[in-house]
Amino acid sequence: MGGGFRRGGEGRLGFGAMRLPGMPGRQPVDHTTAVAVARRAVELGVTHIDTAAFYTRGASRANEILRRALRPYPDGLTLATKVGPGQDVRAAVEQNLTELGRDVLDLVYLQSGRPDETLDERFAQLAKLREEGLVREVGLSNVTRAQFAGARTVAPVAAVQNRFGVHDQSDAVLVDECAEAGVMYVAHSVLGGGRVRFTDPALRTVARRHGASVYQVALAWGLARSPTLVQIPGTASLTHLEQNMAAVRLELDESEIAMLERLA
Numbered sequence: 001m002g003g004g005f006r007r008g009g010e011g012r013l014g015f016g017a018m019r020l021p022g023m024p025g026r027q028p029v030d031h032t033t034a035v036a037v038a039r040r041a042v043e044l045g046v047t048h049i050d051t052a053a054f055y056t057r058g059a060s061r062a063n064e065i066l067r068r069a070l071r072p073y074p075d076g077l078t079l080a081t082k083v084g085p086g087q088d089v090r091a092a093v094e095q096n097l098t099e100l101g102r103d104v105l106d107l108v109y110l111q112s113g114r115p116d117e118t119l120d121e122r123f124a125q126l127a128k129l130r131e132e133g134l135v136r137e138v139g140l141s142n143v144t145r146a147q148f149a150g151a152r153t154v155a156p157v158a159a160v161q162n163r164f165g166v167h168d169q170s171d172a173v174l175v176d177e178c179a180e181a182g183v184m185y186v187a188h189s190v191l192g193g194g195r196v197r198f199t200d201p202a203l204r205t206v207a208r209r210h211g212a213s214v215y216q217v218a219l220a221w222g223l224a225r226s227p228t229l230v231q232i233p234g235t236a237s238l239t240h241l242e243q244n245m246a247a248v249r250l251e252l253d254e255s256e257i258a259m260l261e262r263l264a
C-alpha cells in the first residue's frame, strides 16, 4: 500500500493529525505551528498520516492544515481518513477528497459506533467507492474481532485501526490475527490520548536504562510488538514530534519486550 506499511520501524511510526486543529480544553494551536508540525513529520520520515474531516476545532480543520502543509503531497505518503458512525459513506468520502485536495483517497476506514453493530452493508458501500476509483484501500476502525471477520467476507480489509498500546493491550488477539493475515493494524491512542500517566515501574526502568522517555519506550515497544503494527501518536508540539520519531532508533531486547507485555 502507498508507502504506509513497511516492516522496518520507520514506515510504521506514523502521525495522528487529530490534534493539529486544537482540542477542546487545551491551548488553541496556531495555524503556522500546525502547518510546521505536519511538514516536520514528513521531513522526519513519516509516511502514514491519520486524519478525518471531523477533526476540527472551530474553523480549523485537520484536512485543510495537511493540504496547506503538504501539497503537492510527496510520493509514498499515505493519508488515511475515515467515515464516522452515522455519516453518509459517499458524502464523507467526497468531503475528504475535497478538503485534502486529492482525486483518490489512499485508505478510508469505516468507523464502528457500537460493538454489536453489523457493518457489512456500510462496508459494502465503501468498497463500491473503491471499485469506482475514489478510494485505494478500505479499512475498519474501532471494531471487534467479530466485526472484522464479518466485514472481511464483504471486501478485503487493508487495515484495522483500534486502540492499542503498552498501557492497554486488550486488543492483543486482534493484533496477532492481523499480523497473521498480513493486515495492517494501526494503533491509535498509543500514548493514552494524553489521559494516561505512564508511571508503571517496568516502563520507567526500561526508559532509564536507555536514557529515553517513557513515551519513547511505549512507541518502541509497539514497533517490536507486531510486524504489521503502525502507530500514529498525536501531537501539536514540534518537540514531542521529534521525541516520538526518535523512538524508531530505540531497540528493546527480548526481556524488556516481555516485561512490558505483562504490563497491561
Ligand SMILES: NC(=O)c1ccc[n+]([C@@H]2O[C@H](COP(=O)([O-])OP(=O)(O)OC[C@H]3O[C@@H](n4cnc5c(N)ncnc54)[C@H](OP(=O)(O)O)[C@@H]3O)[C@@H](O)[C@H]2O)c1
Binding pocket: 015, 016, 017, 018, 019, 050, 051, 111, 141, 142, 161, 162, 187, 188, 189, 190, 191, 192, 193, 194, 195, 215, 232, 233, 234, 235, 236, 237, 239, 240, 241, 243, 244
Ligand atoms: N479511530 C479512532 O476512533 C481514533 C480515536 C482517537 C484518536 N485517533 C487517531 O489517533 C491519533 C492519536 O490520538 P491521540 O492524539 O488522542 O492520542 P495519543 O497519541 O495517545 O496521545 C497524544 C497525547 O500525548 C501527548 N504527547 C504526544 N507526544 C508526547 C511526548 N513525546 N511527550 C509527552 N506527551 C506527548 C499529546 O500532547 P501534545 O500535543 O502536548 O504533544 C497528547 O496529549 C489521532 O491523531 C487520531 O488520528 C483515532
